[in-house]
Amino acid sequence: MGFLELKSLSKSFGDEIVLDGVSLSVPEGGTLVLFGRSGAGKTVLLRSIAGAIDPDGGFIAIGGEDVTSVPPEYRGIGMAFQNFALFPHMTAYDNIASSLTSKRMSASEIRTKVDAVARLLKIEHVLSHAPKALSNGQKQRTALARALVAEPKILLLDDPLRNVDAKLRFEMRLELPRLLADRGATIIYVTQDYKEAMALGDRIAVLDQGNIVQIGSPEDIYRRPENTQIAQLFGDPTINLLDVVPKQDDRGLHAFLSDQRVDFHGRFPGVAGRDCIVGLRPEALSFAKEGGFPVTIEAVTPFNEKTVTLATTLRGREILLSQPAQDPVPAGPEVNLQIAAQDAILFDRATGQRIAPEPDGNQVEEAA
Amino acid sequence: MDHTSFLERWFRRVALSIIVIFFMFPIFWIVLMSLQTNETILRSPPSMSFVPTFDNYLAILAGRLDSNVASMGINFVNNLMNSIILSVCSVAVALCLGVPAAYAFARHKFKGSEDIAFTLLSFRFAPPLLVLLPLTLYFQEIGLADTYLGLVWVYQLICLPLILWIVRGYFEDISPDIEYAYRIAGHSWFSTFRKIALPLAGPGIAAAGLLAFIFAWNNFIFALVLASADKQPVTVGALAFVTASGIQYGQIAAAIVLSIAPTLALALWAQKYLVEGLSLGAVKG
Numbered sequence: 321m322g323f324l325e326l327k328s329l330s331k332s333f334g335d336e337i338v339l340d341g342v343s344l345s346v347p348e349g350g351t352l353v354l355f356g357r358s359g360a361g362k363t364v365l366l367r368s369i370a371g372a373i374d375p376d377g378g379f380i381a382i383g384g385e386d387v388t389s390v391p392p393e394y395r396g397i398g399m400a401f402q403n404f405a406l407f408p409h410m411t412a413y414d415n416i417a418s419s420l421t422s423k424r425m426s427a428s429e430i431r432t433k434v435d436a437v438a439r440l441l442k443i444e445h446v447l448s449h450a451p452k453a454l455s456n457g458q459k460q461r462t463a464l465a466r467a468l469v470a471e472p473k474i475l476l477l478d479d480p481l482r483n484v485d486a487k488l489r490f491e492m493r494l495e496l497p498r499l500l501a502d503r504g505a506t507i508i509y510v511t512q513d514y515k516e517a518m519a520l521g522d523r524i525a526v527l528d529q530g531n532i533v534q535i536g537s538p539e540d541i542y543r544r545p546e547n548t549q550i551a552q553l554f555g556d557p558t559i560n561l562l563d564v565v566p567k568q569d570d571r572g573l574h575a576f577l578s579d580q581r582v583d584f585h586g587r588f589p590g591v592a593g594r595d596c597i598v599g600l601r602p603e604a605l606s607f608a609k610e611g612g613f614p615v616t617i618e619a620v621t622p623f624n625e626k627t628v629t630l631a632t633t634l635r636g637r638e639i640l641l642s643q644p645a646q647d648p649v650p651a652g653p654e655v656n657l658q659i660a661a662q663d664a665i666l667f668d669r670a671t672g673q674r675i676a677p678e679p680d681g682n683q684v685e686e687a688a
Numbered sequence: 689m690d691h692t693s694f695l696e697r698w699f700r701r702v703a704l705s706i707i708v709i710f711f712m713f714p715i716f717w718i719v720l721m722s723l724q725t726n727e728t729i730l731r732s733p734p735s736m737s738f739v740p741t742f743d744n745y746l747a748i749l750a751g752r753l754d755s756n757v758a759s760m761g762i763n764f765v766n767n768l769m770n771s772i773i774l775s776v777c778s779v780a781v782a783l784c785l786g787v788p789a790a791y792a793f794a795r796h797k798f799k800g801s802e803d804i805a806f807t808l809l810s811f812r813f814a815p816p817l818l819v820l821l822p823l824t825l826y827f828q829e830i831g832l833a834d835t836y837l838g839l840v841w842v843y844q845l846i847c848l849p850l851i852l853w854i855v856r857g858y859f860e861d862i863s864p865d866i867e868y869a870y871r872i873a874g875h876s877w878f879s880t881f882r883k884i885a886l887p888l889a890g891p892g893i894a895a896a897g898l899l900a901f902i903f904a905w906n907n908f909i910f911a912l913v914l915a916s917a918d919k920q921p922v923t924v925g926a927l928a929f930v931t932a933s934g935i936q937y938g939q940i941a942a943a944i945v946l947s948i949a950p951t952l953a954l955a956l957w958a959q960k961y962l963v964e965g966l967s968l969g970a971v972k973g
Binding site: 370371372391395397401405406407409418419 | 872877
């Protein structure tokens with residue numbers, strides 16, 4: 321049983337179901353990233369844990385204790401809001417200290433703690449400022465400091481980097497994991513940014529329409545996404561999804577993409593002949609010296625670390641290819657592509673669900 | 689400094705002057721009247737040249753109304769005190785009841801809360817006389833007629849809906865996240881109300897309080913029906929100047945100046961909050 325435990329939590333606003341029986345378990349000291357598009361229910365879920373929203377059904381337990389009907393002030397949680405939610409009529413110092421003034425603590429103790437956390441977040445010089453005199457980055461750090469200062473057992477971070485500029489977001493993305501790891505708290509981190517999700521989480525829970533559709537390690541979610549939607553959400557540039565009808569022969573399940581054979585490794589009974597979608601990560605494709613299948617280059621977009629090429633196949637399907645920036649893009653427009661077939665992911669076209677290979681008799685890793 | 693901006697500024701000044709003259713002229717004229725005798729006021733054509741006299745003010749403050757025919761006692765200072773007592777108490781009671789109620793209506797939506805809020809607003813729809821006549825009978829029965837308590841109670845019909853509906857808007861404008869943040873930081877809902885909601889809605893509460901005060905101060909009909917001479921505010925007391933021997937314009941003007949003074953002073957003092965309060969909702973963030 322995890323330190324933080326949610327069981328079939330549900331919440332509706334009018335006719336709109338926001339949480340539809342969410343169950344989660346986070347071990348003590350673990351970090352779970354809640355990932356999903358806006359409107360997926362992430363914030364409502366987080367607020368239910370904090371006690372700011374009363375769920376309609378289900379229960380929440382912290383450290384084995386049912387806290388579903390415990391008011392927020394007794395849950396011992398620290399939370400940073402997406403919009404910072406600083407108290408506009410208090411200085412940054414008083415904002416941070418507000419997490420401590422509710423506890424029996426002397427003024428000097430409070431000062432020591434606030435100063436310590438302010439030093440950690442590099443905002444000591446703005447403690448006497450009112451929130452409106454702070455830059456967005458300082459506001460965000462003040463909000464984080466307020467969440468951290470009381471050393472809560474559970475930290476809820478609601479997309480804390482959403483409202484800061486790109487440069488700061490990048491810095492904080494590097495800084496936050498170290499900062500959070502030092503606290504030893506159990507952390508739920510909400511984000512819409514898949515890079516943040518991959519960088520911060522031991523585990524990622526993907527929320528969609530009030531349901532957790534997949535929960536797993538960043539690697540799991542990237543390599544074995546549960547459905548085409550998740551596959552599209554993770555990864556930049558987006559995964560290529562191509563309609564195929566796989567066939568079975570004595571070499572196993574395979575499909576043809578512009579006459580090139582792509583093999584799917586593993587046993588897929590009953591999949592042959594079904595309408596499927598094959599998912600190919602842009603980095604699983606590369607330009608072929610020889611062989612491969614012909615495409616026409618439409619556009620080449622160089623980024624700092626990678627080059628993204630948009631090409632069309634003979635049948636007019638668009639396909640994205642990503643390669644390290646130093647690798648040359650051959651002179652087009654007619655070129656050949658090859659596929660690293662072990663990276664292909666197979667989905668059912670009707671449901672969008674991933675078709676996982678059946679566990680092989682010889683492979684016992686699942687059982688172990 | 690181009691031509692257009694000069695013209696624009698000039699035009700703006702003229703427009704502002706016209707507006708100020710339009711609204712301030714009656715008050716200016718009343719101030720002039722209060723410094724004249726009835727004879728100089730009533731001469732035709734009216735003239736701006738006269739010897740100012742404070743006789744009207746002295747008469748009112750001394751409580752003796754002397755006309756060329758007779759002399760009678762009036763109790764204007766008492767009326768002024770009544771106005772202050774009634775308005776201050778009414779607004780104080782309305783704030784004590786209305787602000788928590790406004791917070792409840794803004795934050796804790798419950799079944800029927802909208803209906804209750806609307807019912808409270810509907811007090812403002814009914815013609816006062818319709819309510820007052822039966823109320824007079826009830827008040828006489830339970831001994832509330834002609835008491836400050838009874839009047840303050842009835843004044844809630846004016847003050848409470850006003851404060852409730854204005855302040856509710858200000859509470860709704862405060863991001864609930866700010867309050868959640870304070871709760872999660874370990875504070876009870878009551879201390880959240882006191883330390884977060886009240887200070888942030890402060891300018892709105894001040895604005896609503898001031899408006900309620902002005903409405904209460906200017907009320908005429910409630911006190912006319914429900915109060916006897918010694919409990920009547922200035923609005924009703926001013927009727928005493930219409931005497932059998934004529935209307936004492938000079939004294940009426942002086943009485944008006946005296947009765948405007950407290951609200952005017954309050955409005956000037958609270959002006960800062962009033963502007964801040966009434967425009968706060970417009971600028972987010």
